[in-house]
Amino acid sequence: MRRVRLIALCLIATLAPPPLTAQLGQVPPPAAAPDAPAKVATVPDETIRERVRAIIDGLDGYRDVGVTVRAGIVTLTGHAIDRAAITRLVGLVEATEGVVAVENRIEESTDIAERLDPAIERAQDRLAKTIAFLPLLGIALAAAVAVAFAGVLLARLRQPWERLAPNAFIADIYRQIVRLVFILGGIVVGLDLLNATALLGTFLGAAGLVGLAIGFAVKDTVENFIASVMLSIRQPFAPNDVVEIDGDEGKVIRLTSRATILLSYDGNHIRIPNATVFKTRIVNYTRNPQRRFLFKIGVEADSDLARARKLMEDTITALPYTIDVPGVLVWIEDLNETGAVFAVTGWIDQRHTSLLRARGEAIRMVKNAVERHGFAIPDTTYRIRLEGMTGAAPPPEDKAPPRKVPPPDAAALPEDVPGDVKSVDDSALERFITEERARPETPDLLHPAAPKE
Incomplete structure (x- = not known):
């Protein structure tokens, strides 16, 4: 009977529903872990007190500090010079073996003399260290000055800087670089x-930041300086050259570290910033001896245009100051209500012939030749008639066609002999430029030996 009851109980336990927590898929919370054992003092209190007292006696900045130890708990009382000293002491005590906790009752001192004494001691200590450091500082300063002075002496030499540089301006830049390198070397030593x-x-970082700020502030000056260096290395013109720069035409006086100085044909000084000269178009009329007039x-x-063109070419070719290569060229430029317009060109050697005089004489000779051979130069005079105004005479009913102006009598024309077209006497301008360039207070960056563009 007992066995039957036992079997029935087993069946009931098997068929019984699971607990509610199991049905919901939840796991019952774990049992609470027992509390960790508290920190217990393993060193006698007297030993801890002696160790803490030894720490306090070895430090400065504490006054009347009392130490009490009970069951590993250290209680500190007294005064400290500042809050940092209190924090430092608490940290050292907590790190002492056997200390369970620290109860800090130390107060920050308000005694003026007590707070000033450490500062005075630190100042005296630093002064003593500085006095002991003075011999080494003197040696370091002497070494730096010696290296920098050697660089200054080397930069003062004329050679090899003037031999290496294309002009005096670049030589001065080399000298400045040498001085700077030696000064930095002295500082490093x-x-x-x-x-x-x-x-x-x-x-160096501070110097870089300052240099960057100065560079932005004087951007135009730096740009002018760089342009001066480039122009002095590759010179696009020479003294006395006739040039046109940014619409200004004249003779070159000098190239300075900031501007290019021209002398206009009116006798005026034209100062053009080198940054503008470097970036703009430069026309050098002197570099090529051959020059064309037009x-x-x-x-x-209604004239024979082919014969007229041939006549103009022969006239220009026969002039004694025109050169054969490049040759003379004449072409019909335009046809308008006045007639046919011819463009006439010829070449001269401007080292011996004045361009303006040669062009003027060529115009005179061609005009005489055209009129001698029966060609009429159109009269471009226009007559303006105002109609409808009070008091104006009424226009005539019949208007005769305009009368052509007959060519002048060949006998009345002047003799066909070319005039003097020698080069214009620019000795006065050249003498003025030479005097300007000889002034010592205005150095010139143009050098005859420099490469030309």
């Missing part, structure tokens, strides 16, 4: 003797 080379990075002349449209 001095800091190395003081074992303070880490300061060099700070110094003018235009018209004949009536």
